[in-house]
Amino acid sequence: MKSDKGIYISVEIDGKQIQVPEGSTVLDAATSAGIYIPTLCYLKGLKSYGGCRLCIVEIKNMIGYPTACTTPVTNEMEISTKSPELQSIRREILELILSEHPYSCLICNDKKECQDFMYTTRKVTVTTGCNFCTSNGGCELQDLVEYLDLKDIRFPITYRNVQAIKNNPFYDLDYNLCILCGRCVRICNEERYSGVLAFVQRGNSTLVGTAFGESQIEAGCEYCGACVDVCPTGSLSEKMGSWVGVPTDSTTSTCILCSVGCRMNINTKGNRIVNIGPRPGKRTEPDQLCIRGKFIPADITHHPERIIKPLINKNGAWLEITWDQAIDIITKHFKEFSGNDFGIIGSAHDTIENSYALQKFCRVVMGSNNIDLSPTYNDRSLFKKVHGFQPVGIDEIIGFDAIFIIGSNASVSHPIIENRVRKAYHHDAKIITAHSHLNRTYQFSNERIIYHPGSENIFLLQILKDLKTAQNIKFPKDISDALKLIDKKHASTATGIKQAQIRKIIESLAPAKKILIIAGDTLFKSSSSNDNFNLLSNIHFALNKFADCGMMFLVDDGNRFGATYTGMHPEYLPGFLEVRNGEKKWSEAWGIDISPVSGLSTDEMISNLPGNNFKSLFLKGDLPDHEKLNELEFFVQQNMFITETSKYADILLPAYCFTESNGHIINIERNLKQINPAVHAPEFIKPTWQILSNISRKLKNKSFQYRKTNEIYEEITAKLDLSIDKTSRKTSKFVLSMPDIKIPLKKRKIEMIPEPDYFLYQGNSMSKLIPDMKQLIDKKGGKHG
DSSP, X not given: OEETTEEEEEEEETTEEEEEETTOBHHHHHHHTTOOOOOSSOOXXXXXXXXXXXXXXXXXXXXXXXXXXXXXXXXXXXXXXXXHHHHHHHHHHHHHHHTTSOOHHHHOTTHHHHHHHOOOXXXXXXXXXXXXXXXXXXXHHHHHHHHHTOOOOOSOOOOOOOOOBOOSSSEEEOGGGOOOOOHHHHIIIIISOOOOOEEXXXXXXXXXXXXXXXXXXXXTOOOOOHHHHHOSSSSEEESTTTTTOSOSEEEEEEOOSSTTOOEEEEEEETTEEEEESSOTTOTTSOOOOOHHHHHHHHHHHTOTTOOOSOEEEETTEEEEOOHHHHHHHHHHHHTTXXXXXXXXXXXXTSOHHHHHHHHHIIIIISOOOOEEESSOOSOTTXXXXXXXXXXXXXXXXXXXXXXXXXXXXXXXXXXXXHHHHHHHHHTTOEEEEEESSOOGGGGGOSEEEEOOTTOHHHHHHXXXXXXXXXXXXXXXXXXXXXXXXXOHHHHHHHXXXXXXXXXXXHHHHTTOSEEEEEEEGGGGSSTTHHHHHHHHHHHHHHHTTTSEEEEEEEOSSTTHHHHHHTTOSSSEETTTEEHHHHHHHHHHHHTSOOOOSOOOOHHHHHHTOSSTTOOEEEEXXXXXXXXXXXXXXXXXXXXXXXXXXXXXXXXXXXXXXGGGOOEEEEOTTOOEEEEOOSSOOOTTOOOHHHHHHHHHHHTTOTTOOOSSHHHHHHHHHHHSOOSOOOOOTTOOSSOOOOOOOOOOSSOOSOOOOOOOOOOEETTEEHHHHOHHHHHHHHHTTSSOO
């Protein structure tokens, strides 16, 4: 039998005939048929392990009891999964496993009543009874004991008496509860390629740990939390939600903390986040997240310093006011400022609905194109140019033969992209990494390049010149002529890259049929941003002459592309229409005349203070502390927390966290991703679009009045195409041009390597708000990764 997925074969499991793809394991086949086979070591997506032996089955005409997770099915195979003999063997296996785990709580005669009355609080000589275990109610051992009807354990307990580690960031480690299933070790090494965890010591002294007894921080742990997600016991337990209880609800949403936009499950009880990780009962198939997506959202959502009511600045002191009072004060002052007097600065950690509402309010209600995001990029046209490239899917990365990474510290900025690069490396792809300083990606690279800070453009020129020569690529005449004038010796002096290293890069790329360029955002936050983009475009053009070449731009923040596309830009209206050319379309759409004059960028709004009539600002998120903000005549900030910038604000409004929001973002793949609320925001907090709508009503502007988020989304989709552009990778909409770069004759004397803070949410520093994050960054010398 054939299907779209290949050849299907027929097998019989517990008397049930099923069709499964050829090559499936017995465990896969049983799972697809809804037949439960117990297991403790199995992890979906990883190589079969067969360590716990609990998934043993009986197969007709096969000697012994093979493990279901390692045995492939064959046509007409007859399998039994729950015979009395199997269950007896499994019980004995589980008894042996539990002999090294505090088990009294698992077989206690009072365990059912205990949940109701809690009259028994200690069951062993240490604090590991069920009432003290953070996994109580979510422990896989409890489920197995029930399934196997285990009533007693014949073997004496061997308590390891290992001191629990309570000073680890984000989660505690208690290896007294470890059953050595190997899940954490395997996911750390086989899925994340972090290489931190291993089995240490031997025999009955075996433990999970790190090499040489180092702490997890010292061993280079990236704190992705994957080990916590798969632990079947309370050995690894998160601090944040440990004592909240067993989750009763799970909401699928999207992480907005970087531009990857990972799918995440937010597990809750009542209106409290318990953890972010696998749905209850799904520990064997967790979504992969990073430190930000795994641990930060719950911390900031329930942070004790969070603002939950509007505040007014009275001589440097913050006083609570009602929403009606706040809206009245804001409306009164906004009436005084319009056009170039007013501006809005938004956050790329916001939904497209809020971003669209912010820019529309600024243009339609306040009559100003002074609209931008913070932080901003030097090249104003960057995202319109990025829009001209066919996006590369995150999971496509593994399929490239060669990957050229430049200006990226992806293990920190985009860990899931880094994860796919590591997988590509282990699939024998050639990885070329170039940066101004060493980072984790170099460990998974064939060619490692370190150039002088700020010399990226010259380094790219070196590659372009040699690529043209080696592959005999024909460029437009102006580019070819410009490349002839480049002095290789001077270029090598300026970058610190020898010509032999450039040749090695070309030699690594030349045989490849599929090449990916990954460009980090440090390339586009430098003074040579436009030059870097043009040179990358030329290199992309050249590589496409002999290979299928893709381009991936690792921009910061979750919704940077989506926010810009929906109009959060001083020069572009929604859809990347230039203000001077697109105002007619959007004037008709919004029923009001829009100014055809480009607005001020974030940097220009601040640098123009005082002067140029710019007097009032609405800030969503935060800005770096700048004393010029004190020159504003009226300043409204909306944020979850009081920041250094807040001292300049007249009104401070509370803000939703994305875990409470309903909306969408557009991620690095340019896919539309849904944000779903997992918990309700505190009572007195209102979403941005609602605040703006209330102000608009007070200003008697009928062009901006929304009553729910869906109205904004429907307006966006009615006027903008949110689908992915299917342009071939070989066709770039960007016009090739050659930058005029002056190569210095000497190496720069002063070299500064600015490292962006990747741990921000709406401008708020996570290392200041979350003690565990501060501990981690401090111990790693100022950066994570």
